[in-house]
Amino acid sequence: MTYRVSIFIELQEGVLDIQGKAVERSLAGMGHDALRSVKVGKYIQVWVETGSAEDARKEAERMCDDLLVNSVIEQFRIEVEGE
Amino acid sequence: MTYRVSIFIELQEGVLDIQGKAVERSLAGMGHDALRSVKVGKYIQVWVETGSAEDARKEAERMCDDLLVNSVIEQFRIEVEGE
Amino acid sequence: MNTAVIVFPGSNCDQDVMHAVAGSLGTKVRAVWHKETTLPEDTDFVILPGGFSFGDYLRCGAMAARSPIMKAVAEHGRRGGLLLGICNGFQILTESRLLPGALLPNRTLNFVCRPCFLRVESVSTPFSSLFSKGQVVQFPIAHGDGLYTLPEEELKALEDRGGVVFRYSDSDGLTGDDANPNGSANNIAGIVNERGNILGLMPHPERASEALTGGEDGRVFWQSILESFTKGGR
């Protein structure tokens, strides 16, 4: 079966989020006073064909390790549709 | 109260996802045979101080319209923590 | 003709554009900081220069398009005033919806900087009137996000109305895929709005305005603008 897996990648705590800071300032400048802070990360969706949702998650985790996530500065979370 | 709002942005159907295609190719080249396809988007978290979760959502929607999303090529989905 | 060059934080071709315009035309050029809310009163021609406004963070040109000065810039364009966006400036114009479409990452996903041939597609714009139709000119490119895209029907409409002013080509004017440095739809390098007063292009005419540094094809571009202005008084 084909599973859609969503991967949410964000910078680790303590790593400077230069994009987030710039967006924050820009939104504040446009009058969004309720805004406290912004973090900008990546949203990657992969479709994998595996026997189970669990396998799909494992496969996606491997992809994160292999390429999608730079573990020196980033952290990630995975959601499998239908899991 | 401060709400964390997650915004998931992806390219619209029909807009060339060059990054997704490139990631797909590299992962396939690394032997991820279960992979069918990849889409690369943005994961933006904003923290907003509003009276209710509903207001937080509205505020985030306005930010998307104002800056975060380019509706010519992108679409988005919002999740408010605790909603 | 009084030219205003808008400077955003992160713009890096503002000085170059001012140097090229002043050097090619000898007309008055002023820098205007993005936080201003009005253009100098006698402004005839506005340029959004290249660079990495706001670091190109989020999307290229997105934050600059929301800068305070942009209301006045859009108003200038709406009144029919001459408005030019080069490279990052082009991205700012599409992000401001002053021009249709969007600029996506190059298909190689790499930044590319090199001299580039362009075929002049339309000479009925104030920016290209001194070229001849089909002429091949050389302007350098230097960008990471130059793939111009537009939904199919809109693309057709743009082509039908002659909105494409420059197309990537080879030295013979052939516009094959080989001559496309970034994967742009129909090899599009520069487009103009319907009214013909707002031009966006990825290549850098200011980098082709002196024999010593990049050639002189860009001088014709600047002279076209001056001549159209002098004639039409826009």
Place this chain on the structure above:
Amino acid sequence: MEYTQAGLRETEYEEIRRVLGREPNECELRIMGVMWSEHCSYKSTKNLLKLFPNNGDRVVLGPGENAGIIDLGDGLGAAFKAESHNHPSAVAPYQGAATGVGGIIRDILALGARPVASMDGLFFGEPSSSRTQSLASGIVHGVGGYGNAVGVPTVGGKTAYDPSYNENPLLNAFCIGLIPLDEIVSSRTARPGQAVVLLGSKTGRDGIAGAAFASVELSEDNKASRPSIQIGDPFGEKLLIEACLEMNEKKLIVSMQDMGAAGIISSSSEVAAKSGVGMILHFDKIPLRAENMEPWEIALSESQERMLLIVDRSYLHEVMEVAEKWELDCAEFGETVEGDEYTILFHGERAASLPATLIGDRCPLIPWPSRRPADLEKKWEFDVDDIPLPEDWNETLLSLLADPSLASKKRIYEQYDSMVQLNTVIGPGHPVSMLRIKGRDSLIAMTLDADPWKCSLDPFRGGAETVARTVRDLAVAGARAAGLTDCLNFPSPEVPEQYWVLEECVKGMAEACGAFDCPVVSGNVSLYNESPDGAILPTPVVGTVGIIPSIDAALSAGTWEEGDVLFLVGPCNPSLAGSRYLLSQGKLAGRPLPFYPEAEKDFVERALKTASAKAAHSGRALSGGGLAAALAKESMESGIGASISLSIPTRKDILLFGEGCARALYAVPMSRVPLFKVLWNGYPCIQLGRVGGERLSVEGAFSLTVSELLSKWRNG
């Protein structure tokens, strides 16, 4: 806390105790550990660096400052320096390279100069390995990502591949800036009673104690406290450049210092020590990005895009205004005082109190033992007769051109904006890059080079050859070398044989610098470039800057014209030792040729005259790949072939592929042949053949069309 945990040696700890007359506290210990690390103190190399000549008519500022400055005439100076960012680039290639570029730009900026161009030296492992590919891709993207955005063109560089860099790639960044001589900002001019100001990004925990951690064994219990990666923000840097230049133009600052390794502590103590003042710093006033930071963390943070300013109080207000315009944080956090006392106050307590001059200057030097490698002669034993002549010359030349170290670097340098600022007359892809100076006739010429293989075979000769190659390149292009900067990339100095190699390389470089009267005005040392898999080749990288009086005195390369007569100037007995030709066959052997100062100087003078007299259409000094590679590159870039016959008894492979000595290939228009011959009369000079046709043919060797050459050179 144990002093060893701070990375200090026993003698160093004792020295600190002796000077203080007490035990240092933890904050002080950590500070000293970083400040006396190899990276900051140069304790292994200070004595070696003294061997470099660094004076000369043109030198305005020599080593010891943020960058060197040479006089370009009429009140203008060129500030330049190279720096390595090897370790960070191996760990986080994109960010490591990006912050390397950002750091060297701030060094130039700290003098008040506007950065006008960069070059990058890249040394990668085996090109076929996936580790190399991902490191190389990350590093190249990082160099471009930062340089392009910050608006400083990358106009040239050097890229080479060798398995010794597999685990330990090198990233050296060079930057040059322009400054009116009467506007130079000095780090020696602070006076008591002035404000100490921090301009730029907020201070976070990034890169804390990066230098010291490198010298402590990594173990599980310090893993959690490992420095977090510094993230480069070219956008922030662009704002910083504009703000600092505006402040300098308005004469608002007394002194300025960039924050690189060891951040606030290094920059502020350096200004204090050099200016002969003390400082009281209130760390509570520093804008922070992370919570609960300890004072030593604040002191040692390597957060990027920050500058330290010393400001006369009457200008503080204006400084703040400029900062606000450029949307930068700016905080006064201390003051200069009489004396030598450097004090950090935090939460109402004295966190550290040290003599300013102790921190940067007084680290005990380490006289590492030096031993000539026993196997040196063995590498030299190499019999040319064991090398058969190529069976298929065409194949041999093509595979040489496809050797990644020699092949076209277009795929790399096209990713760099080489034109922004509108000064680039000759950009990457040429032996020498040239910048015009707006409003003047003269041009600045520069080139970056290295020859790790020859340095490994004979470090003295290799070191001299490295310098000579850059000077020859410049001379052929019409530029007299005015000064150079260097990055000494070497493995651990603690191995006596490795220290000897370093020592000899420096001596060789110094000898050549002396002969050419080309002083070393700035530089950088990067040691401990080794991994459990082995050490890198000795890799001194040299960036040399020269001046061309006017565009009319510049000679380009790759501009052959139909009918030109080709000349080879220089000796006809080069050497295959350490040549690209042998390396591409997997052999690193032989003894490189010695450096002949008289011949080299003679060559330079004649080459300069050749350029200024317009006696040639095109010229190229011979380097990697020898005459054959030079012929092929000239032909490919000109898009035209040539017919050549070699009537010299030297073995053809040596003549065509040998390297070393002052040699060049010139294309001379028929009408200038007599003049050319006069200029080179008394120096070896032979006529090779004529330019024309679609083929590059050498009688009795290869014959290939220009497009065959190009296809191999570009695509491998």
